Amino acid sequence: xxxxxxxxxxxxxxxxxxxxxxxxxxxxxxxGGGPMIRETLLRLFPVVPPERVWVVAGxxxxxxxxxxxxxxxxxxxxxxxxxxxxxPAVAYAAACIARRDPGAVVLAAxxxxxxxxLRKFRAVIRKGLRxxxxxxxxxxxxxxxxxxxxxxxxxxxxxxxPGSVKGAFEVARFTEKPDLATARRFLRTGRFDWNSGLxxxxxxxxxxxxxxxxxxxxRGFRSVFRGDRKGFGRRLRDAYRRMPAxxxxxxxLEKEKGILVLPAxxxxxxxxxxxxxxxxxxxxxxxxTFGDVILEECRGCLVRTDAGVVAVLGMDAVVVVRSGDAVLxxxxxxxxxxxxxxxxxxxxxxxxx
Amino acid sequence: xxxxxxxxxxxxxxxxxxxxxxxxxxxxxxxGGGPMIRETLLRLFPVVPPERVWVVAGxxxxxxxxxxxxxxxxxxxxxxxxxxxxxPAVAYAAACIARRDPGAVVLAAxxxxxxxxLRKFRAVIRKGLRxxxxxxxxxxxxxxxxxxxxxxxxxxxxxxxPGSVKGAFEVARFTEKPDLATARRFLRTGRFDWNSGLxxxxxxxxxxxxxxxxxxxxRGFRSVFRGDRKGFGRRLRDAYRRMPAxxxxxxxLEKEKGILVLPAxxxxxxxxxxxxxxxxxxxxxxxxTFGDVILEECRGCLVRTDAGVVAVLGMDAVVVVRSGDAVLxxxxxxxxxxxxxxxxxxxxxxxxx
Numbered sequence: 001x002x003x004x005x006x007x008x009x010x011x012x013x014x015x016x017x018x019x020x021x022x023x024x025x026x027x028x029x030x031x032g033g034g035p036m037i038r039e040t041l042l043r044l045f046p047v048v049p050p051e052r053v054w055v056v057a058g059x060x061x062x063x064x065x066x067x068x069x070x071x072x073x074x075x076x077x078x079x080x081x082x083x084x085x086x087x088p089a090v091a092y093a094a095a096c097i098a099r100r101d102p103g104a105v106v107l108a109a110x111x112x113x114x115x116x117x118l119r120k121f122r123a124v125i126r127k128g129l130r131x132x133x134x135x136x137x138x139x140x141x142x143x144x145x146x147x148x149x150x151x152x153x154x155x156x157x158x159x160x161x162p163g164s165v166k167g168a169f170e171v172a173r174f175t176e177k178p179d180l181a182t183a184r185r186f187l188r189t190g191r192f193d194w195n196s197g198l199x200x201x202x203x204x205x206x207x208x209x210x211x212x213x214x215x216x217x218x219r220g221f222r223s224v225f226r227g228d229r230k231g232f233g234r235r236l237r238d239a240y241r242r243m244p245a246x247x248x249x250x251x252x253l254e255k256e257k258g259i260l261v262l263p264a265x266x267x268x269x270x271x272x273x274x275x276x277x278x279x280x281x282x283x284x285x286x287x288x289t290f291g292d293v294i295l296e297e298c299r300g301c302l303v304r305t306d307a308g309v310v311a312v313l314g315m316d317a318v319v320v321v322r323s324g325d326a327v328l329x330x331x332x333x334x335x336x337x338x339x340x341x342x343x344x345x346x347x348x349x350x351x352x353x
Numbered sequence: 354x355x356x357x358x359x360x361x362x363x364x365x366x367x368x369x370x371x372x373x374x375x376x377x378x379x380x381x382x383x384x385g386g387g388p389m390i391r392e393t394l395l396r397l398f399p400v401v402p403p404e405r406v407w408v409v410a411g412x413x414x415x416x417x418x419x420x421x422x423x424x425x426x427x428x429x430x431x432x433x434x435x436x437x438x439x440x441p442a443v444a445y446a447a448a449c450i451a452r453r454d455p456g457a458v459v460l461a462a463x464x465x466x467x468x469x470x471l472r473k474f475r476a477v478i479r480k481g482l483r484x485x486x487x488x489x490x491x492x493x494x495x496x497x498x499x500x501x502x503x504x505x506x507x508x509x510x511x512x513x514x515p516g517s518v519k520g521a522f523e524v525a526r527f528t529e530k531p532d533l534a535t536a537r538r539f540l541r542t543g544r545f546d547w548n549s550g551l552x553x554x555x556x557x558x559x560x561x562x563x564x565x566x567x568x569x570x571x572r573g574f575r576s577v578f579r580g581d582r583k584g585f586g587r588r589l590r591d592a593y594r595r596m597p598a599x600x601x602x603x604x605x606l607e608k609e610k611g612i613l614v615l616p617a618x619x620x621x622x623x624x625x626x627x628x629x630x631x632x633x634x635x636x637x638x639x640x641x642t643f644g645d646v647i648l649e650e651c652r653g654c655l656v657r658t659d660a661g662v663v664a665v666l667g668m669d670a671v672v673v674v675r676s677g678d679a680v681l682x683x684x685x686x687x688x689x690x691x692x693x694x695x696x697x698x699x700x701x702x703x704x705x706x
Contacts, residue, residue: 017664294697296690308678309702311370313694314687318668322680325661327673329682334667337649341666344647349662 002129003104003203004048005093008037008057008065008111009083013342013353014273014335017326018304021346021353026111027064030277032290037111041070043118047125048107054078054096055111056089081240087210087251088217088243094206095221104203105133108248113197114280116267124264125200131165131260132200138256139200140171141264142193148183151272151336153195153249155261156186171259174249193261196268199253206252213255216244274319274335278302302332326352355482356457356556357401358446361390361410361418361464362436366695366706367626367688370679371657374706379464380417383630385643390464394423396471400478401460407431407449408464409442434593440563440604441570441596447559448574457556458486461601466550467633469620477617478553484518484613485553491562491609492553493524494617495546501536504625504689506548506602508614509539524612527602546614549621552606559605567604569597627672627688631655655685679705 012025019025026037033039037055044053050072057065059079067074078092090108097104107125115121124141132139142155158172174195178186186192210218220239227235253259269280278300281288287295291305293312300317303310310322317332326345330338346353365378372378379390386392390408397406403425410418412432420427431445443461450457460478468474477494485492495508511525527548531539539545563571573592580588606612622633631653634641640648643657646665653670656663663675670685679698683691699706 292702294694294701296694296697305680308680309698309705310680310682311694311698313681313683313690315671315682315684318682320680320682322675327658327661327663327675327680328666329663329668329671329673330666331668337666341647341649341664344649345662345664348647349645352662 001052001101001104002048002107003052003054003097003101004044004107004109005054005056005090005097006037006040006044006109006111007086007089008055008061009080009086009089010110010112011058011083012112014339015277016338016342016345017321017323017328017352018306020324022060023064024061024112025271027061030271031114031281035064036114036271037064038070040109040111040113041072043115043121044107044109044125045071047122047129051076052101054093056080056093057111058083081237084240084243084245086248087214087246088220088240090206090248091210091214091217091221094203094210095225098203098207099225102203105129105200106203106206107198107200110197110270112271114269114271116269116280117265121264121266124262124266127165127167128200128262131163131168131262132202132205134164135260136202136205138205138253138259139168140253140259140261141196141198141266142261143196143268144263144265145187145192145194148180148187149194150177150180150183152270153177154183154186154192155195157191157193157261157263161260165262168260168262171261174254193263194268195249196264197270198264199248209252209256214244214246214251216242217246217251274302274321274330274338275332278319278332300332324352354405354454354457355401355460356405356407356450356454357397357460357462358407358409358443358450359390359393359397359462359464360439360442361408361414362433362439362442363463363465364411364436365465367692368630369691369695369698370674370676370681370705371659375413376417377414377465378624380414383624384467384634388417389467389624390417391423393462393464393466394425396468396474397460397462397478398424400475400482404429405454407446409433409446410464411436434590437593437596437598439601440567440599441573441593443559443601444563444567444570444574447556447563448578451556451560452578455556458482458553459556459559460551460553463550463623465624467622467624469622469633470618474617474619477615477619480518480520481553481615484516484521484615485555485558487516487518488613489555489558491558491606491612492521493606493612493614494549494551494619494621495614496549496621497616497618498540498545498547501533501540502547503530503533503536505623506530507536507539507545508548510544510546510614510616514613518615521613521615524614527607546616547621548602549617550623551617552601562605562609566608567597567599569595570599570604627655627674627683627691628685631672631685653685677705 054076056078154175156172158170161168224235287301292309293303296313303320305322321328407429409431507528509525511523514521577588640654645662646656649666656673658675674681
């Protein structure tokens with residue numbers, strides 16, 4: 001059967017002041033459609049029914065995960081005692097899924113990405129699930145690159161992959177975030193896609209690769225699931241304490257042979273910064289507002305407030321965000337650097353970071 | 354004896370969001386030295402002792418005028434039932450002063466201006482008081498114009514005025530706010546000063562001119578001060594209801610002959626906008642902050658907050674002000690237009706205007 005795992009353990013700072021130490025990006029309503037994690041789940045339900053959708057998140061974020069509001073069974077919400085990057089998170093969910101459904105095929109998806117074209121998205125997920133099931137291979141979704149971004153990893157397509165599912169390619173290689181010259185070269189070749197962070201696999205394949213490539217993680221979860229129900233929480237805490245922090249990309253995919261990529265022209269955005277949110281929501285010279293905002297003679301601004309009013313006069317391409325007791329103002333083009341600014345906030349006003 | 358009248362009846366909108374319908378500029382702490390009205394009074398006390406300093410303000414602002422905090426007797430705080438511009442305000446104070454001290458000489462000063470050089474300011478006030486006493490003429494303070502401002506009235510100097518007080522001139526004429534070309538021409542002649550709004554007069558001269566130039570105002574106050582103490586408040590309300598709204602400049606000074614001007618190079622600023630506040634406090638490429646503010650790679654910014662934190666990254670010459678539930682962002686060069694923006698705030702969010 002098909003399952004989906006939503007990875008909600010991240011903690012970003014680039015959406016400060018809305019994101020805070022205890023309110024990560026996946027729990028924000030950035031696009032106006034509700035908390036991102038909820039949007040992510042709703043987007044999956046037409047393909048994978050709620051009882052087979054899983055969420056892996058940090059125990060610290062439990063208050064953001066009321067089971068009723070998410071629409072999935074409480075037992076499908078897996079809380080990690082501490083964050084250890086994506087490999088343990090997916091391994092945790094994969095172990096739960098395999099115990100219930102040994103023949104499962106699994107989509108793993110970040111909780112904090114946005115998708116513009118839902119119809120195409122569902123179609124490509126269905127293709128991916130079939131491809132992973134039929135071949136036993138890992139399948140990644142590759143995004144047609146809109147510009148030579150230096151913020152994403154890239155996937156180089158190799159030969160077309162023959163078979164009943166059309167449009168798949170062998171992965172020639174994964175690359176880390178490139179510099180600008182390299183990114184430009186990638187785009188010119190026409191063979192590179194952005195790595196979306198969405199991937200699919202059969203539970204038995206994943207279990208096998210975990211044992212081979214990440215034996216420490218594998219042993220950790222074996223110790224967790226061996227034994228009675230009563231000691232589960234304690235065993236989980238013990239295992240996580242000793243678990244290495246490692247991503248699926250680095251720990252498994254870069255070591256695996258025969259991975260496939262499905263190009264997915266689905267209006268994807270990782271919403272990495274205020275700038276990319278502006279781009280996703282309308283972009284260019286238009287203004288994007290949220291909350292009680294007054295703009296006069298502004299162009300290309302992103303202005304948000306959760307209370308009171310924010311009035312902006314005569315500004316071009318700036319981000320103005322008020323959230324709680326904090327206000328941020330910066331040029332849209334520099335919203336990458338908000339991350340660095342938050343470090344300063346953390347030093348001087350820890351309660352507001 | 355010397356007296357001073359501080360005119361605190363104004364209600365501006367250009368310091369929104371700090372200034373609001375019920376919190377006028379003169380009650381704000383714009384420079385960090387306390388509420389402007391208090392700074393204005395403290396600046397006068399070395400020249401005119403507190404028991405001879407008067408404040409005229411609106412009844413609606415009574416809560417901003419705790420007598421103890423201002424340092425003047427309660428009976429020197431005159432509350433107007435409604436605002437009628439400066440001529441009735443000064444006439445009200447002049448009538449009170451003349452009843453106590455018929456030979457009084459009076460300095461009238463706005464409550465919401467800033468002075469950079471207190472030593473020079475005191476010296477020129479002393480000269481002005483002596484000049485007004487000796488000559489019986491109105492004396493205005495003229496500010497050496499720093500740039501061809503279109504925001505101020507100008508005073509053209511005529512012939513030097515002979516006498517024991519050095520440096521005074523006959524006023525050739527008052528002008529309204531000029532356009533830029535005219536302002537430039539004024540500066541080139543070297544004969545024009547900005548009209549500071551500070552002026553001095555003998556109480557008997559003022560009473561005479563009020564009778565001649567503004568008989569309605571004169572009659573109004575006669576009716577107020579005629580009769581017993583008990584009915585004073587009611588008579589004052591009645592008189593103000595019928596009183597014309599008129600400024601001293603328009604109603605008296607522009608009709609008066611023989612006015613003198615004393616050039617006053619005292620670091621004066623009317624603090625008319627956020628921009629002029631920035632200029633007064635340090636100006637140019639420097640940043641001016643107030644409250645918990647984090648700036649990174651900013652130049653020439655004015656950033657203020659009364660709560661929480663405001664973080665600004667990579668901005669040049671902008672104003673960012675958070676006050677209560679409102680935030681303003683605009684280029685410093687457009688802070689004149691805040692006035693217009695507040696009208697929009699008033700329409701859409703009346704509680705925040």
